[in-house]
Amino acid sequence: MKKFEVAVIPGDGIGKEVVPVSLKVLETVAEVHGGIKFDFQSFPWSSDYYVEHGKMMPDDGLKILKNFDSIFLGAIGNPALVQDHIALWGLLIKIRREFEQSINIRPAKYFKGLKSPLVNPNDFDLIVVRENSEGEYSEVGGRIHKGDDELAIQNAIFTKKGTERAMHYAFELAKKRRGHVTSATKSNGIFHSMPFWDEVFNEVKEEYQDVQTASYHIDALAAFFLTRPQIFDVIVASNLFGDILTDIGGAIMGSIGIAPAANINLNGKYPSMFEPVHGSAPDIVGKGIANPIGQIWTAKMMLDHFGEEELGSKLLDIIEDVTNDGIKTPDIGGTSSTEEVADEICRRLKKAV
Ligand code: ATP
Ligand code: MG
Numbered sequence: 001m002k003k004f005e006v007a008v009i010p011g012d013g014i015g016k017e018v019v020p021v022s023l024k025v026l027e028t029v030a031e032v033h034g035g036i037k038f039d040f041q042s043f044p045w046s047s048d049y050y051v052e053h054g055k056m057m058p059d060d061g062l063k064i065l066k067n068f069d070s071i072f073l074g075a076i077g078n079p080a081l082v083q084d085h086i087a088l089w090g091l092l093i094k095i096r097r098e099f100e101q102s103i104n105i106r107p108a109k110y111f112k113g114l115k116s117p118l119v120n121p122n123d124f125d126l127i128v129v130r131e132n133s134e135g136e137y138s139e140v141g142g143r144i145h146k147g148d149d150e151l152a153i154q155n156a157i158f159t160k161k162g163t164e165r166a167m168h169y170a171f172e173l174a175k176k177r178r179g180h181v182t183s184a185t186k187s188n189g190i191f192h193s194m195p196f197w198d199e200v201f202n203e204v205k206e207e208y209q210d211v212q213t214a215s216y217h218i219d220a221l222a223a224f225f226l227t228r229p230q231i232f233d234v235i236v237a238s239n240l241f242g243d244i245l246t247d248i249g250g251a252i253m254g255s256i257g258i259a260p261a262a263n264i265n266l267n268g269k270y271p272s273m274f275e276p277v278h279g280s281a282p283d284i285v286g287k288g289i290a291n292p293i294g295q296i297w298t299a300k301m302m303l304d305h306f307g308e309e310e311l312g313s314k315l316l317d318i319i320e321d322v323t324n325d326g327i328k329t330p331d332i333g334g335t336s337s338t339e340e341v342a343d344e345i346c347r348r349l350k351k352a353v
Pocket of ligand 2: 077279280
């Protein structure tokens with residue numbers, strides 16, 4: 001019996017609604033698998049915790065989390081209680097940085113039965129590998145002068161190591177999928193970093209003769225999401241470009257409530273963290289209508305990470321069938337509750353094995 005120790009942080013808002021039902025789904029997966037077991041330990045670290053303790057998590061929080069196989073997180077943020085930047089930097093970003101989660105993985109796939117703004121979304125099935133620790137989101141730079149002469153300088157940091165590891169991850173992923181990697185560049189406009197990005201991409205691709213590649217400028221690439229979505233399998237992108245592309249991906253899927261994500265630690269020193277793309281959604285909290293698919297799909301990514309890919313893909317098929325059969329929350333045009341969607345997924349999981 002393989003045992004996985006998972007730290008669970010439901011967090012704020014609908015995180016507290018979609019995480020418990022996703023744990024039920026994971027328990028069901030373990031039950032039908034027979035050879036794996038999850039040991040969930042839940043932590044109440046959140047904006048409510050902040051109100052009581054003046055911090056988002058205890059001082060030894062990272063030390064506690066470090067010993068787990070992974071972290072399963074709902075959503076962080078409740079602007080009525082804590083300012084967003086304090087909440088995010090006090091927990092989410094702290095974990096991402098301290099645990100060297102240098103890659104952010106965001107799949108986007110069209111599910112039958114969803115309303116997409118694309119005329120023909122059927123072939124939309126891709127994964128964005130987003131560099132998660134450097135790039136354009138750096139603190140290097142500053143502002144000088146005042147008044148009309150004021151100027152701001154923002155430096156983007158691209159290290160060879162950081163760029164290479166994102167690209168290697170993308171190629172390894174592509175080998176398990178349809179064998180194609182697209183690089184998001186902008187070397188016709190950005191003078192230093194993007195020609196460097198291209199160089200590293202060209203070097204890395206030599207190691208993967210069996211993987212096909214393409215390289216597009218980010219502006220054209222973003223347009224191709226809408227006009228030629230079928231050309232993409234795995235896309236490797238910098239922090240900023242990846243951020244923008246994955247929001248377009250979420251919109252094409254039909255709701256932010258179904259988009260999953262994972263922050264991956266590649267050096268094995270720290271746990272990876274699995275959290276959906278959506279936030280705490282204060283506007284729908286307490287109504288029982290939060291879409292649990294983003295969180296459940298995120299759980300599927302955690303299964304993949306644990307090497308349980310076969311059951312993971314079965315789970316994804318079941319999610320798609322449930323959606324296609326109309327068992328949907330209101331954000332994607334249905335009338336079902338959070339619980340009903342998750343219960344139906346569990347029921348079909350038990351039936352499928
Ligand atoms: P954050 O700042 O925490 O990243 P946000 O406040 O910008 O997030 P969300 O909390 O993701 O954004 O909410 C954006 C919109 O999407 C809201 O109207 C919310 O109700 C809706 N939404 C987000 N997640 C879900 C979900 N799982 N199910 C249904 N609707 C959702
Ligand atoms: Mg918010």
